[in-house]
Amino acid sequence: GWSVTxxxxxxxxxxLSVCGINMYTPHAFYYTTDGLAKHDAxxxxxxxxxxxxxxxxxxxxxxxxxxxxxxxxRKVDVLVMDPxxxxxxxxGEKKHVKKKxxxxxxxxxxxxxxxHVDYYIxxxxxxxxxxxxxxxxxxxxxxxxxxxxxxxxxxxxxTMKVIERYIExxxxxxxxxxxxVENIDGYSGAASVFGGVLGVDSIGIYNRYIxxxxxxxxxxxxxxxLVFVPSVTDIPEKVRLFLEDDISILTGGKQNExxxxxxxxxxxxxxxxxxxxxxxxxRTEVRIKHASEKAVEMYAAAVEKGGSPQKLDTVLNxxxxxxxxxxxxxQSYVLVAGDAALNTDEAAYGSGNLYRLPLExxxxxxxxxxxxxxxxHWNLELQNTADSSASFRVSSKDPVxxxxxxxxxxxxxxxVAINLKNYFxxxxxxxxxxxxxxxxxxxxxxxxxxxxxxxxxxxxYGQWHMMxxxxxxxPADFTNKQIYxxxxxxxxxxxxxxxxxxxxxxxxxxxxxxxxxVNPLYIFGDFGAFRESSGQFGWKLxxxxxxxxxxxxxxxxxxxxxxxxEYSKMLNFGADFNGRFxxxxxxxxxxxxxxxxxxxxxxxxxxxxxxxxEIDKSWLKPKGNVVKLCVTTSLxxxxxxxxxxxxxxxxxxx
Numbered sequence: 241g242w243s244v245t246x247x248x249x250x251x252x253x254x255x256l257s258v259c260g261i262n263m264y265t266p267h268a269f270y271y272t273t274d275g276l277a278k279h280d281a282x283x284x285x286x287x288x289x290x291x292x293x294x295x296x297x298x299x300x301x302x303x304x305x306x307x308x309x310x311x312x313x314r315k316v317d318v319l320v321m322d323p324x325x326x327x328x329x330x331x332g333e334k335k336h337v338k339k340k341x342x343x344x345x346x347x348x349x350x351x352x353x354x355x356h357v358d359y360y361i362x363x364x365x366x367x368x369x370x371x372x373x374x375x376x377x378x379x380x381x382x383x384x385x386x387x388x389x390x391x392x393x394x395x396x397x398x399t400m401k402v403i404e405r406y407i408e409x410x411x412x413x414x415x416x417x418x419x420x421v422e423n424i425d426g427y428s429g430a431a432s433v434f435g436g437v438l439g440v441d442s443i444g445i446y447n448r449y450i451x452x453x454x455x456x457x458x459x460x461x462x463x464x465x466l467v468f469v470p471s472v473t474d475i476p477e478k479v480r481l482f483l484e485d486d487i488s489i490l491t492g493g494k495q496n497e498x499x500x501x502x503x504x505x506x507x508x509x510x511x512x513x514x515x516x517x518x519x520x521x522x523r524t525e526v527r528i529k530h531a532s533e534k535a536v537e538m539y540a541a542a543v544e545k546g547g548s549p550q551k552l553d554t555v556l557n558x559x560x561x562x563x564x565x566x567x568x569x570x571q572s573y574v575l576v577a578g579d580a581a582l583n584t585d586e587a588a589y590g591s592g593n594l595y596r597l598p599l600e601x602x603x604x605x606x607x608x609x610x611x612x613x614x615x616x617h618w619n620l621e622l623q624n625t626a627d628s629s630a631s632f633r634v635s636s637k638d639p640v641x642x643x644x645x646x647x648x649x650x651x652x653x654x655x656v657a658i659n660l661k662n663y664f665x666x667x668x669x670x671x672x673x674x675x676x677x678x679x680x681x682x683x684x685x686x687x688x689x690x691x692x693x694x695x696x697x698x699x700x701y702g703q704w705h706m707m708x709x710x711x712x713x714x715p716a717d718f719t720n721k722q723i724y725x726x727x728x729x730x731x732x733x734x735x736x737x738x739x740x741x742x743x744x745x746x747x748x749x750x751x752x753x754x755x756x757x758v759n760p761l762y763i764f765g766d767f768g769a770f771r772e773s774s775g776q777f778g779w780k781l782x783x784x785x786x787x788x789x790x791x792x793x794x795x796x797x798x799x800x801x802x803x804x805x806e807y808s809k810m811l812n813f814g815a816d817f818n819g820r821f822x823x824x825x826x827x828x829x830x831x832x833x834x835x836x837x838x839x840x841x842x843x844x845x846x847x848x849x850x851x852x853x854e855i856d857k858s859w860l861k862p863k864g865n866v867v868k869l870c871v872t873t874s875l876x877x878x879x880x881x882x883x884x885x886x887x888x889x890x891x892x893x894x
Contacts (some may be wrong), residue, residue: 243876243884243891244283246298247831249383249443250706253302254515254572258353258500260314262306263316264404264797271494274727275759276643278879283762288725290655290803291833291872297545297847304543305513308574309732312504312511317483318359318386319377320348326393329422337393344391345415346474352388355476356487359388365558368398376467386482387477391417391449397427412465414484418449437466448630466703471834487512488527488560499567503528509578516567519828519887521585524567528577535818538563538577540819546844546853568826568850594852595813597867599827602787605796607803608870610723613769613779614894615744616642616760616881618679622649622656625674625749632656644701645677645756672753677702679757684772684780687739691765691781692730694723702748703756709743711736723764724802724878733763739780760881768797771894790871791829793883799894802878804835808868821860825851825869828886835870 253264270277270284278284286292307578323341330338362370369379376385387406389395395403419442420430430479435442439463445468460478461468467478473694475725481567488497498518504511512528530536533555539549552764554577555562561577617639636652649656661669693708695718706713713731721730766783771794788796791806798805813821823836823843836843836853839861843853859865876882 274696311507366401371445389415394424395420395430396420396500421446512575522567602808606806611762613763614800621678644754646753699759800877833872837868
């Protein structure tokens, strides 16, 4: 939704890229988010987003990534057969089996990725055209050494012929959970092939799998190079019976399942793309199978704009290049290894002296644009205005949110009369009678200067006017003024807002189901918006806080603010560092775009983890360095009236 950041989008691109996907269609770049349009499948990472001006960093990252990866060929030695024909036959009384097949297939793929066993998925039609040659499967000029068969109900005749020849030649096949028994296109011989080689009852294994309780086979069975495992999670271990690890990412001697990898080769070079998919930091040992017995140099490529390649300490041992890598949350690397992989003048060696910026405590705050108060909850009163015996006057018990009046009636449990409309040859249509809708909300304010009441086109449907503390505001009082969008309409309410309690009423003549206040209104100005600890008025507009905690937008009076927030603080870096000097933010509260200045020198922009900047030491002072972090927000607070927990990614109403 509207909480999306470049970090979120990079995480998605990284996941897709490590799976081999290199064509993306971002969803979506909308020409407008006015009114209800913003709720039509958000978000829009377009000009509406405060971070849009930095979007080139993300598109540049993806471009540079695939320029590197496309220079090589992916190293894959495992084929996973697509169980699509089993999904087709799992209908009717076997619908539960269809769900089970899909779940097991998903778990299989995830387990293999997390155990760094790379694979391609092959459909049965393509597999039927493959050749079995000397214990390997040849497809479109590529050769594979292991075939993994997920839980399946059937395998067609032509595909089974290739598999049977492959087994006879000593090819490695790993089947799991369910053996193929069903007749498909007049063929059901797969059961006897697997059952004969393994010495098992294929029908019994099949029946246990498709039963409602889904009892699994009890143990692993291996005859020659044909293996049956009772769980798809056993497959990576069995693949290693036949293939050496191509790449391992180890923490504490075990495969780190939070980190994914893909291995490419380009001539004598190895290219490894490695992604931390988790929000945690990891210290790892990366081991990459290397064909040459000669030691080579390795570097982490500069994929991001403004980055520089970094040489790495590597060890060649028993045919594997080994390197120690630390991963920040969601960090990715592209490692390149080979003879003269990098000119020594092109890269810094290792990391610099690292200073972790402490975000705790109070920081001075300066907003780059006006602050906002979101008016998204209204007390609603409805009154029938037509000459009718079915007159009514009802009020909502609790405030309603901004949406069409028919939804507000439903949400508020309001009882109103209905109209029935007759159309020739058609059933009667239910409609609403003409109504006067009175929306009211209150807020408190201290003495403030410039204040604007702001709305988007399409925020109110029906004939309307407003009353602010008894002062009438008509549609003609709103003029086009860009506040957060170029289409914003704004009215100057500075003279109407008083110290203390303020009441805003919106009167709408509604005759259609979609009339009413359908989108929040906003007050913009130079103020802090603070939640009242008690009382019915909810929010109070006061002088800007001036300082606050970086992770506490609501406590700093900017819960609905959208744009850039400058946080500044005086810091002492201490020692006289030799070599590189890097500043890094390691705090989960920062997951948006951040621009860093040190003593008014711009160090650059980072839109995702790791938030690390190389600092020119000539910028630093012995004591008292002014650090400014310009943090770009999302539109979540402004558009949805919510905040996000960056740890759990759960949304909470403000």
